[in-house]
Amino acid sequence: MSLPRTENNSSGAALSHQKPQLPQLVIKGKTLKVPIVQGGMGVGVSLFPLASAVASEGGLGIVSSACLDRLVSKRLGKRIGTYDAAYEEVARAKSLGGLAGINIMVALVKDYPDSVKGALDAGADAIISGAGLPLSLPAIQAPKDTALIPIVSSARALEIICKKWEKLRYRPDAVVLEGPLAGGHLGFRMDQIDLDSNKLENLLPPVKEMAIKMGNFPVIVAGGIYTYEDIMRFVAMGADGVQMGTRFLATEESSASAEYKQAVIQAEDDDIVVAHRPGSPCGLPFRVIRHSPMYESSLKALRKPKCDKGYVLLKDAEGKFSVCPAKVDNKDYFCICNGLLSSAGYNRTEEEPLYTVGTNASRIGGIVSVKALMDELSGKSI
């Protein structure tokens, strides 16, 4: 337990700077010292350096499964597959102690089962899964000690998942409720993003009620949370924890390229837009920095359609993974696989980067260490 920080005033009396402690968060019997989940950030932003640093500081560190086979193969200097890459990254994220897991997006259909199996076999503390409804997650392989945590944007989505998982004899170990201010893909239609009813504080009560009804598991809120005070505010409203992305994107340990981090520091409010037509081939609105080179090129349809990565392919009528709208249409879609790989420094010379951020990116003024950020967020320093 941390002791209050004190200093003497002129009369010699001690002044306390201690803020009330954040509550702990227990997920599937495991205790997080601080109720902070570092959100999975693909492609290649939350890898083991970030996740292990967060885990060491008492939060839940999360690597992203997106395009992990390519990123880990490059790091190891030998070609490995999806299962091995998920295994390797989770094992390394856990290697410094603390709790760590993986984010696996439903939209990455082709690699989904192998990512889940690799993470489970490596002993992930949690699998967090959204960008679609993870209806089959508990059926892939027995999760043992791993917590299975869906991401939803409404109570209705949580109910659908719980009812499906009931048939698989599983109940979520927690749920992430992500509101419309988040980075990455958003679980809202364009015309729903600015509705008052979709503000995180208004989405929380019905989702909390549903979580209580379906087995009383923790609710972790995400999207636009920035300070210790924000965390306390949501805890007071009934949240059990928070998931944060953008603040961890701008840390020393995040694996975003230096240019990406610089673009985050420079971004003003007006620079942050929700991309849609042109947008993500996954069909969901996607928040980006307007000056991302790939986004700017997509506004002018400059990149010729070319599919050489294939992570978001869907099955065609014959059951082959061959369908992605960005393969044929460069007016309405950008090639998200290549844009995000480039922003992680993977293929920077061949493809332009695409920078995704949450709305709060405009408040980021510099890069800090995970330790400094976790101290600030848990109220230990201002």
Ligand SMILES: Cc1cc2nc3c(=O)[nH]c(=O)nc-3n(C[C@H](O)[C@H](O)[C@H](O)COP(=O)(O)O)c2cc1C
């Ligand atoms: C750079 C970046 C990449 C992200 N990638 C993913 C991802 O791969 N999968 C996912 O479920 N969420 C992803 N997210 C969402 C975060 O995990 C998190 O829930 C969200 O950003 C929270 O909002 P905040 O950024 O305002 O803290 C991403 C967010 C950012 C900023």
Ligand code: SF4
């Ligand atoms: S066209 Fe681009 S975004 Fe679509 S699957 Fe191929 S590489 Fe990925």
